[in-house]
Amino acid sequence: MVAWLRSWRTGLVPYDDVVSAVLGEDGEHEVADLPGAAHAVPLPYALKELSRISPDSIRLVMPVPGDPRGLPASSGLARAGLAVGEVVRCPEFGLIPEVTSRESGSGVQWETVVWRCHPIVFDPLNPLPLVDDFCTVGEAEMQLAQALLQTTDLLVDLDVARWRPELADALMDLRKAGRSHELPPGYSPRAERVLHRAELVAGIVDLAGEDDGGATSTQEANLRAQALRPLAAAARQARLAAYNSPIR
Template sequence: MSPAAGAATLATRRSSRFVTWVRAWRAGLVSYDEIADEIAGDEEHLVADAPGAWTDLPLRDALSCFSKLAPDEIRLVLPAPGDPRGLPGPGEFAGAALLAGEAVVARGLGVIPEVRTHTSGSGVTFETVLWRVHPLPNDLPNGNGYADPGPAEAEAELSSALAEATAALTRLDVAHWRPELAGALAALRRPDAGMDLPPGFDPRARRLFARASVLDQVLALAEHVAPGGAVNGYEAQQRDAALRPLTAACRQALVAACNAPLRP
């Protein structure tokens, strides 16, 4: 795997870790004491506007607001402009989720991570993650009537989109001006079990999550790092057009894996 793809495995969408570990806890598969550390990793996580709280809380203290929910009432959503699938209709929460590109939707609650950068007095820069809680109606239908794809369907769509994108990028000679992207896409055609999910997820969901998590980061690299000067505007547009269906399939694969039914 290329250095770009290898580096990508180090970062996973924060909402996906939040959803999977909280769902596993609510299914009785992991303990409450585990989940805050698993979600936060090496970062500092706080929660703002938690029900009944008057100040920001440590993540460990705020997770109790999910204690009465069933696993299937807690879902990952990864909306994008023009693709609000999974959001519970228009409103403040939907707007913030679209801006962030990720959120957690639960019965009565919507949660969105905000990354804040700080600089200490000695000039050291560090980040904290603030999960902002939004109240949602208890009887809100999941995803405004949208049904998540199953892992099998999402895996087939991701494989098809990846093959089509790889062929299109080969025709565009992407390896000439973005070798790390071309190499990463080629490596990702092989299922990778390197990314972890908590207990309760079946092998298909784990395989899908591993593959989609790495690809998600590779696509973020392609979006945010401009191609070299040898690439003209038309070529850049063609690249973006080739990646757009793959990006959508990748988001839906992550959603399907993280929201998959749990089993003991």
């Protein structure tokens, strides 16, 4: 949503491409509580209401406990954002996705998404910065590489791949050159590369942290959790840096 909105508002992709990219194969997307709308409206209608917003003021925020940067403190938006972990932040409101999985009587599955709008009340004593103080794409790439190197050594020592064979494939993907995550026009090749790497690392964190796996002691489980924390933080920072990087 953030990437395509920013590219559209810069004039690099047409409106129809934004709608197609965001909807994907989902059943439907609606926006609820949009200012000026009495009821939930289809996403294509809501996007037209966003046409006046500057691309630089559309930001991805991924709040976690202890780091809700980018959201107004003690607000409904901050509380809802922390529960979901991702927010599309605009100057006057934030959008938070609520995903519902559905299944037809014949077994066909699909998802519907409601983007719930939360107002941002301007606070002259503590205004939100237009551009957050997260790291640049270059800094994020370096931090991710350092965290991956340090974490990999510890996970190898703990023999994590023995009880999570999928990790071997994920680590192999990290070593492949030339792969990139799909971003719309306007993003740099470096942003695409960093995003692709961050998504793979986030997948590794999810796999390694799903359960106790082959950890034979509480100490091993604690060591694994300690190893994954900086890696998860680095992947999150890299995602933010990539999606919020300058559009050219």
